Amino acid sequence: MDEPSPAAAPGRALLTAELLAIGTELTVGETTDTNSGELARSLVAHGVVVARVSNLPDHQPTVVEAMRVALARADLVVCTGGLGPTPDDLTREALAEVCGEDLQTDPRALARLREMWARRSQPFPESNVKQAWTIASATSLPNPHGTAPGWWVDRPGGRVIVLLPGPPREMGPMWRDHVLPKLVGRGVGGDADVRTLRLTGIGESQVVEELGEPLLRRANPVVATYARHEAVDVRISARPEDGRSAAELGAEAEAAVLSILGDHVWARGDTTWADALGEALAARGWTLATTERGSGGALVALLRGMPGLRRAETVEPDAEAAPSGSSEGELELREAERMRTESRADVGLAIRIEASGRDTHAHVGLVAPTGRHAERRTAFQGGRQGADRAAIAGAAVLHAFLRR
Amino acid sequence: MDEPSPAAAPGRALLTAELLAIGTELTVGETTDTNSGELARSLVAHGVVVARVSNLPDHQPTVVEAMRVALARADLVVCTGGLGPTPDDLTREALAEVCGEDLQTDPRALARLREMWARRSQPFPESNVKQAWTIASATSLPNPHGTAPGWWVDRPGGRVIVLLPGPPREMGPMWRDHVLPKLVGRGVGGDADVRTLRLTGIGESQVVEELGEPLLRRANPVVATYARHEAVDVRISARPEDGRSAAELGAEAEAAVLSILGDHVWARGDTTWADALGEALAARGWTLATTERGSGGALVALLRGMPGLRRAETVEPDAEAAPSGSSEGELELREAERMRTESRADVGLAIRIEASGRDTHAHVGLVAPTGRHAERRTAFQGGRQGADRAAIAGAAVLHAFLRR
Numbered sequence: 001m002d003e004p005s006p007a008a009a010p011g012r013a014l015l016t017a018e019l020l021a022i023g024t025e026l027t028v029g030e031t032t033d034t035n036s037g038e039l040a041r042s043l044v045a046h047g048v049v050v051a052r053v054s055n056l057p058d059h060q061p062t063v064v065e066a067m068r069v070a071l072a073r074a075d076l077v078v079c080t081g082g083l084g085p086t087p088d089d090l091t092r093e094a095l096a097e098v099c100g101e102d103l104q105t106d107p108r109a110l111a112r113l114r115e116m117w118a119r120r121s122q123p124f125p126e127s128n129v130k131q132a133w134t135i136a137s138a139t140s141l142p143n144p145h146g147t148a149p150g151w152w153v154d155r156p157g158g159r160v161i162v163l164l165p166g167p168p169r170e171m172g173p174m175w176r177d178h179v180l181p182k183l184v185g186r187g188v189g190g191d192a193d194v195r196t197l198r199l200t201g202i203g204e205s206q207v208v209e210e211l212g213e214p215l216l217r218r219a220n221p222v223v224a225t226y227a228r229h230e231a232v233d234v235r236i237s238a239r240p241e242d243g244r245s246a247a248e249l250g251a252e253a254e255a256a257v258l259s260i261l262g263d264h265v266w267a268r269g270d271t272t273w274a275d276a277l278g279e280a281l282a283a284r285g286w287t288l289a290t291t292e293r294g295s296g297g298a299l300v301a302l303l304r305g306m307p308g309l310r311r312a313e314t315v316e317p318d319a320e321a322a323p324s325g326s327s328e329g330e331l332e333l334r335e336a337e338r339m340r341t342e343s344r345a346d347v348g349l350a351i352r353i354e355a356s357g358r359d360t361h362a363h364v365g366l367v368a369p370t371g372r373h374a375e376r377r378t379a380f381q382g383g384r385q386g387a388d389r390a391a392i393a394g395a396a397v398l399h400a401f402l403r404r
Numbered sequence: 405m406d407e408p409s410p411a412a413a414p415g416r417a418l419l420t421a422e423l424l425a426i427g428t429e430l431t432v433g434e435t436t437d438t439n440s441g442e443l444a445r446s447l448v449a450h451g452v453v454v455a456r457v458s459n460l461p462d463h464q465p466t467v468v469e470a471m472r473v474a475l476a477r478a479d480l481v482v483c484t485g486g487l488g489p490t491p492d493d494l495t496r497e498a499l500a501e502v503c504g505e506d507l508q509t510d511p512r513a514l515a516r517l518r519e520m521w522a523r524r525s526q527p528f529p530e531s532n533v534k535q536a537w538t539i540a541s542a543t544s545l546p547n548p549h550g551t552a553p554g555w556w557v558d559r560p561g562g563r564v565i566v567l568l569p570g571p572p573r574e575m576g577p578m579w580r581d582h583v584l585p586k587l588v589g590r591g592v593g594g595d596a597d598v599r600t601l602r603l604t605g606i607g608e609s610q611v612v613e614e615l616g617e618p619l620l621r622r623a624n625p626v627v628a629t630y631a632r633h634e635a636v637d638v639r640i641s642a643r644p645e646d647g648r649s650a651a652e653l654g655a656e657a658e659a660a661v662l663s664i665l666g667d668h669v670w671a672r673g674d675t676t677w678a679d680a681l682g683e684a685l686a687a688r689g690w691t692l693a694t695t696e697r698g699s700g701g702a703l704v705a706l707l708r709g710m711p712g713l714r715r716a717e718t719v720e721p722d723a724e725a726a727p728s729g730s731s732e733g734e735l736e737l738r739e740a741e742r743m744r745t746e747s748r749a750d751v752g753l754a755i756r757i758e759a760s761g762r763d764t765h766a767h768v769g770l771v772a773p774t775g776r777h778a779e780r781r782t783a784f785q786g787g788r789q790g791a792d793r794a795a796i797a798g799a800a801v802l803h804a805f806l807r808r
Contacts (some may be wrong), residue, residue, distance in 0.1 A: 025456045027531055030443030030630055030639060032436060037461070040433030051466065052429045053438070053459035062455065108535055198433075205489050206552075210527040217491050224462075224492055226429050227571065235434065298706040305700045305788060312718040314704055317745075343719075380524055384709060385549075 010104060013157025014188045017043050018070040019053045022063055022082040022091050023166055035080040035164070035171050036333035042180065046245075047189030047239075048076065057080060063094035071098070071159055071160040076183070081166030083148035085128040090359045091163055092133050095153065101135040109149055114171055118149060146170040152182065166243040166306075193221075193238040193250035197257060198231040198271060199264040200396045207232050210260050221253040230264070230302075230392060241276040265401055274306035280307040280402035286368070288398075293317055294353035296384065298391035311343035317353075329374025330364025340367050351394040353387055360386030362393040366401060371400050416562030416591045420700050421447050422474040423457045426467055426486040426495050427570055430459040439484040439568070446584065448641070451593030452480065462486060464589040467498040473540065475563055477501070480587070485570030487552035489532040495567055496537050499557065499665035502565075505539040505606025513544060513553055520551060545582045548573040597625075597642040598653035601661060602675060603637040606798045611636050614664050625657040627704050634677060634706075634796060635769075638665070647654040670803055677799040680709040684806035690750035690772070692802075693743040697721055698757035699786070715747035721757075733778025755798040757791055764790030766797040770805060778807050 019039055025031040036053045043050055056066055063082070070077045082091030095168065096103050109132035117124040131148045134140060141150030143165060151163040162172045162179055174404055201209060204227040204397065208216065211234070215223050221238035234257055238250035264369040266277045281288055287308045294317040303309055332350040340348025352363040360379045375397050379389030423443055429435040440457045447454055455478055460470055467486070474481045488496030502506050514534035535552045539542060545554030547569060555567040566583055568575045594807060608631040612620065615638070619627050625642035638661055642654035662669065671680045685692055690786040691712045696703040698721040707713055736754040744752025756767040764783045770776065779801050783793030 021533045025458055027444060028448045029441035032438060032441050034436060037433040037436050040431060044432045053431055055457035185529045205532055208490050208531055225490055297716060300701040301708055302703050304705055310720050312701060315714040316714050
């Protein structure tokens with residue numbers, strides 16, 4: 001009998017994946033599934049298409065059916081959650097049922113569990129025995145950050161299903177240290193190139209209009225737009241085609257987008273305003289102090305944790321009479337100068353927010369060693385959203401000034 | 405033909421729901437689906453069982469298949485996302501295909517869109533016409549916060565499918581103001597009682613220990629604990645049993661929890677620290693000014709939008725030499741007094757954050773018309789998490805003072 005093991009000769013490229021996040025806390029909305037996002041980003045970066053993400057309750061028939069359907073559609077199925085010690089946790093039971101195999105206790109895993117409790121000088125709760133359960137076709141995945149080992153199971157036809165623990169601090173390291181290397185060793189995914197351009201001062205529909213249907217409808221590279229809190233993002237994802245690499249096609253599409261909308265691009269990837277301004281200030285060796293009026297702290301929230309921000313002040317509009325200025329921008333320039341002086345920062349930035357019907361005006365003033373600048377921008381929203389947009393306008397004005 | 409309309413005679417109680425969140429940004433992990441959690445909490449509170457949550461890519465055949473399967477299993481299907489103006493946005497097309505109906509342009513919706521662009525003095529992008537598309541069986545749901553109206557569609561057998569926009573600030577109000585009242589009017593869900601107690605100054609494992617297994621293992625009411633950013637939440641969810649109402653059983657379990665952990669409860673439901681402090685200040689007719697040092701704006705972020713917050717100051721520890729105080733708390737009391745005087749607020753709150761190995765100390769001082777209070781608290785985390793926890797400690801100290 002010289003039959004090759006399924007792992008040694010998988011005979012299937014792992015090109016598509018489905019993710020199952022298991023736990024009633026997810027379907028009642030008490031907990032947000034962040035694991036699937038982390039797994040999806042990792043898989044996409046390795047050229048795997050994530051076809052679907054499902055959140056399922058701790059209900060064995062539902063989980064069994066979802067595993068079967070996912071295994072019929074995708075090359076790789078990654079499950080998170082339901083590996084705890086409580087009666088609710090039944091992901092192991094569900095996969096044993098799918099595989100038609102009996103659950104058995106792994107003596108080494110059990111010994112490790114008993115030792116963990118002994119180390120804490122606590123009696124071992126018998127309910128935890130189930131965390132040492134396994135099936136014949138499962139390979140155990142070590143969990144240095146918790147009690148439940150993961151499972152790697154090779155299925156007929158070269159498909160793979162993996163069980164990972166739900167707590168992100170256990171899931172993440174197990175994925176990175178044990179699952180991903182094994183997948184890469186087997187040759188997961190294809191060549192892929194993903195790049196994101198972050199735009200400001202333009203709405204999503206205007207971005208769509210400028211880029212035009214031919215670019216946005218192309219199957220490869222895919223060019224997609226996303227209206228986010230901080231930016232409109234243009235995301236380019238490429239696969240190899242006609243002998244050209246993913247990176248080559250990605251770079252070409254990026255150049256096309258930049259030639260149309262380059263003036264609006266303020267960052268790439270997942271750069272935040274705090275990152276972008278922090279870097280732009282550091283490049284000049286400058287520090288910043290800010291004052292905002294009427295925005296409820298929108299600017300300091302946007303810049304939270306930014307290196308080089310020495311002092312931030314938030315004033316409510318009804319708190320103190322605004323100092324009057326004789327011309328547009330004069331008031332903000334004076335405020336910016338005051339903050340800059342008071343806090344001995346290199347740059348002072350002042351924004352004042354003013355509701356205007358359903359819209360919000362942002363009056364921005366900034367004073368730097370190389371000059372002064374005042375500008376008024378309008379956000380087409382009111383309330384808290386309007387304040388957020390106005391703060392972003394203030395950050396964008398400063399960023400443009402620093403890049404000059 | 406006197407056939408009753410499906411809406412008038414639904415003949416089906418809406419007891420189970422499935423949620424479909426549509427958008428490739430979700431399945432590539434670029435965006436986290438927060439809409440489904442919000443919808444699930446709302447549905448569960450109305451006695452509806454959420455059987456499954458799926459995140460799907462912008463791929464029409466996948467969405468059509470998922471809608472069909474969900475409509476076969478659940479009474480109610482709620483979709484979010486894919487109502488934007490781009491070629492990617494094809495949730496409308498998918499539901500039209502499921503219903504076997506043609507897409508047509510709703511002239512009133514189109515007129516509203518054109519007017520929105522006219523108000524901004526911008527040319528109307530023809531790509532946006534699709535946001536005015538509808539089908540014969542759809543009822544339009546107004547969107548005061550964006551351009552895409554939602555759809556409510558009655559399906560055979562009394563089932564319902566709803567399409568909502570993806571941006572949470574558009575989705576939330578449409579759900580609360582237009583979908584939920586319509587569902588309640590139709591008699592959604594069963595009798596259910598959900599109540600959440602928010603705790604501070606105690607860790608989750610201590611909460612579990614104090615409540616004990618008998619309370620936490622009961623099938624009805626279910627008592628579950630969740631460690632969150634702002635609090636440890638104890639969630640009680642009850643169904644009717646043995647002739648007793650859900651509310652009666654929920655109240656009984658709440659009383660049991662309060663008798664054990666009542667001292668730690670600072671709020672209920674989804675109350676935030678900004679809500680709780682805003683109310684406690686309003687009850688005394690007081691205003692607040694804050695100053696924080698070393699926290700990167702954690703306190704102003706926590707209190708964002710709080711009524712009664714007149715002024716908030718954030719100072720970086722290296723920015724200015726901290727004024728020296730001769731005894732513990734004296735420095736913070738002096739800072740609190742300074743802010744209170746400078747901003748003419750009733751209460752001054754000062755926090756200073758100090759790293760201590762892997763932990764973070766929060767030095768809190770507060771000055772109010774009725775007295776002064778200083779306290780040091782320790783958060784068992786460092787970095788940004790430590791700063792967040794320290795800000796919460798500051799809020800908790802003020803809240804306890806105001807409730808005295």
